[in-house]
Amino acid sequence: MNRVTQAIIENGQFTGMIRGYDRYEMFFNEPIGYRISPDGSRILLYYGEIKINADDQYHVIPRTRPSEEKLGIYRSMERPNVIPSIYSFLAL
Structure with a gap:
């Protein structure tokens, strides 16, 4: 999780x-x-979000995609930032 x-x-x-x-x-x-x-199946997560408050406290949220309020931002971009292989939050 630290690498993500x-x-x-x-x-x-x-x-x-x-x-x-x-x-x-x-x-x-x-x-x-x-x-x-x-149903017990696993949904793989390829998207991460970090939220930082005014006191510099933060937490990371693995997600399937941007939240609904963010989808408009990415639809307007040609290509979001993508980097190669990052270790999983959880052992897959």
Whole structure:
């Protein structure tokens, strides 16, 4: 998770301040983790977001894609930041 965090800080796209948090986001070429669905299947996660508050406290959120409020930002971009292989949040 530390490598994913560092990658987003160094190469992520600043997407603005929402609800008091600066947000940086990034697509990855390889999965950074997975989410377990109610049926038990695993959904691979290729997208990471870091939220940073005014006190520089932060947390990283692995996601399947940008949140709905962010999709418009990426639709307007030719290509979001993408970097090669990053270790997974979880052992796959």
